[in-house]
Amino acid sequence: MNSLIVCDGDAVNFEAMFGHRLVVLTAPALIKASGVASVSKRRMCVLGDEKRDRWPARYFVTGYTPGQGMVSIDMLDASQFTPCIVGRPPLIVCGLPFTARFTPTVPATLISPPNTPDSMTPSIGRGNFIARQHYARA
Template identity: 55%
Template structure:
């Protein structure tokens, strides 16, 4: 089944839980397309654009002060790439009910609210997310 092609300005959404951490983005997760072709004046997103995207976020763990970190896309679902290429690079698609794998990496660890005031680990946590395409008529 076909799926909308993603473009510059489309969005990524993330499930809130990355392991034990509840993650809240600081703002919308807007995609930046670098493809040569455009749709309604917006560059298309090609495979690789997802790896350049990072979004700041806060995170929460019960019994800890809030921490901060970066959310990124680790790996696309197979249905989120076009089976053919445009300009030598596969297109990124919204996907049909598909979710990509996301990563949250703490940059300012949460700290335990009581003694011994131990900081959270800085090991990344994995989560899931999906894309929201703002155009629906160009599909692949």
């Protein structure tokens, strides 16, 4: 598959629903790259960069007060990284959606009866990368 290469500062977009939770990021999600090669003076992302970032979010469940948590990339789709190059880690490319994880840090609380917290169990969702450059593909 020929997909756009993900670079430092590219956006990470998450679908709103993580199981029964509606999750809203509190700040833009941008990925940080550690690759050696660059596109337009921005480092390319390599396999493993997706595991380094977590983004704060609020979440909502019907009948509960809002809660807080962190969103992370759980697992890339096989279409989102290039074959291994000898001596270099695979590049991350846009590809198909990846698996994301929302982990509550402050649980939402049931309105009635009061003080009944939502489960602290993580929820699974999906997301994708949005490349700012539109010419370098792998």
